[in-house]
Amino acid sequence: MREALDDCGLTAADIDGVIVNRIPDYQRFCEAFGLDPRFALITPGQGRMSGVSIQIAAMAIACGAANTVALVYGNDGRSAGDKYGGDTDRYGSGGAGSSSPTG
Numbered sequence: 549m550r551e552a553l554d555d556c557g558l559t560a561a562d563i564d565g566v567i568v569n570r571i572p573d574y575q576r577f578c579e580a581f582g583l584d585p586r587f588a589l590i591t592p593g594q595g596r597m598s599g600v601s602i603q604i605a606a607m608a609i610a611c612g613a614a615n616t617v618a619l620v621y622g623n624d625g626r627s628a629g630d631k632y633g634g635d636t637d638r639y640g641s642g643g644a645g646s647s648s649p650t651g
Contacts, residue, residue: 549581549620558616565614567591567601571622587614 553559565587568574574588587608591597598621605617 549618552618562616563618565605565608565617566620567605567617568620568622569593569597569601571620577620577622583618585614587617 553563560582563583564585566574566578566583566585567589568577569591570593571577571590574590577583578585578588589601589604591601598619601619605614605619608614608617
């Protein structure tokens with residue numbers, strides 16, 4: 549987050565919106581990086597939420613809910629022991645608590 553802010557020439561005070569994915573507690577994340585958003589959203593871990601997150605950020609800005617929205621993705625799946633691909637794939641198949649409808 550710090551490197552992204554530096555790269556954009558922004559500070560934590562400039563961020564008033566945050567959309568996080570695969571980060572279980574946006575409040576702790578914001579606290580760690582000195583963010584105080586007035587708009588916050590946690591998106592589901594399963595699925596691919598990047599495009600939707602961009603659209604939601606644009607809508608939040610357009611309607612005045614935020615001026616600058618940080619989109620943040622975090623994944624510790626490998627270090628947490630998740631398997632990617634094959635029969636033991638728990639990453640995209642609901643291993644984080646959702647069930648996948650089949651049949």
